[in-house]
Amino acid sequence: MAEQTPAPEGIPVGISACLMGEPVRYNGGHKRSRYCLEVLQARFRFEPFCPELAAGLGVPREPIRLVGVPGEAPRVVGTRDPGLDVTEALAEVSEEFVARHRHLRGFILMKGSPSCGLARVKVYHANGMPSHADSGAFVRALRRHFPELPLEEEARMNDAVLRENFITRVYAFDDWKRHVEADPGYHALLQFHSRQKYLLMAHHMEAYRELGRYLAGAHARPLEEAMSHYLERFMAALSRPATRKTHTNALMHVMGYLKQALDGETRRDLLRTVEDYRLGHVPLAVPIRLIHHYVKRHGSDYVRRQTYLDPHPYELGLRNAI
Template sequence: MTSHPQEGIPVGISACLTGQEVRYNGGHKRSRYCLQVLAERFAFEPFCPELAAGLGVPREPIRLVGKVGETPRVKGTVDASLDVTERLEEVSESFIEAHRHLRGFVLMKGSPTCGLERVKVYHPNGMPSHADSGAFVRAMRRDYPELPLEEEARLNDPVLRENFITRVYALDDWKRSVEPSPSRHALLQFHSRQKFLLMAHRVETYRELGRYLGEAHDVPLEEAMTHYLRRFMAALSQPATRKSHTNALMHVMGYLKRALDGDTRQDLLAAVEEYRLQQVPLAVPMRLLNHYIQRHGSDYIRAQSYLQPHPYELGLRNAI
């Protein structure tokens, strides 16, 4: 299995979620889960785009303003002449350029800068118009599209929580194993050990990227790496389903069929079927599979990140 570093994985976070009193009203939105659970694994790096853009604390609230189809501007809710769009763009670009080492970012829900989605956009006449992403989020999606993003409030959903943390660890693997010494061999090795994780999220992308790597001999290495990583991370951003997990589990079991007796195979099949029928969580068949793979599996199957994409102690697969 893929080993994980002992030091914290660098992950960005909206500063108000760490308890810093940087909100427009001088308050904060301290996240207990981030600070008491994830902080044991992640080295959080707080950032507040509004504070970085020179807006004080407390300050006039800002909001997104624009028409459908336009990129919203960021303006004051009281003083219509207050427009911080360009300032926010500058600080966002500077932050992204200086933080390419991050493996993810936890965002504040509903913020005109940090909201991931469903942020209210107002018509210039002051009436609610539609919804969009916050200004900082739009910049990150444009300039660092492979970075896993998630709102803190959505981490209460077990599926979204497991998905986000899976993506953080997958990007961390890439940054530790591929980026330091780029080579086609490193890229192929990464794809090899991510096979079943990618299959569980989007089997079509697994096949697509396999073909791409097989045919990309003449593509410059940097271009091939960029294309691969963005397609890989985009596929992982789609949460795996029970159906896709079941498919991946059955494929993993195929590597044990000659090593196990009939009764043991039936026990494994029964655990997978109970998971498919929503009678047990994913942790149950995974626990059995890991047990037998450690005893009878090849080096190839033991190296699969799917078997342990994140620390077991987090218990993320106990709830999905």
């Protein structure tokens, strides 16, 4: 069975420093995340970063906010002193961060921050009236210079689906970093796609088909171009959370590899379990563990290698809540 085995020191993941309990917020406080420190830190090697501190803003400091109009990149200025404009300073430290941290597999962000907020960060008119919402300045730089990097807000990980989706993306990106980027080649690219096929199917059927067609002619393209195109499309597809409908479709495809090995009663039991999941009577972990059992006994090497069955450590219990 496919198993996601990170390096012994843990998967490198960036995190807003305040979530680690560091007193770096404008008022000298922090936003320590129990989930990150008490659960994820056993698997991830967190690398904390505060872009505001890196940009030269001290602690304590004047709060900053986004100012601008829809359709334009907002400026980042002081709330009391609009003459304090740190837009360029934040852009510079953000680009420097990306240049030094291409090894990261994800980044966990602080909600609502004018630098680290993933979305729905308030943007104000110059007169102080609310205008619209945008992403924080650091996040916009991450998306521009490191678009494949999985991003999520710590607060949004209270949602079981978003939590499982983010951690799935981190482990998939770690697989890419260790097995494709570390030893680039057309064979490594095709093997990655082969073991990720049903995970991709569960998230985005159109991308599953599109990337399969793309790789059929990948050898005719420069390797760097093929890898770049594939990774961008693959990570974008995984960012779409899977649903009960799409999970059910992937489960049925995996079961197709077992139908010749199982008797009629066992197949009917499996189908009933998948239907119970589709109807919302049981969590995804139930059909997955049952199929896992039969794949381990009767599955081909191909289906055993599918990361869909083990996209992240079982001990995290992520599929018990979706």
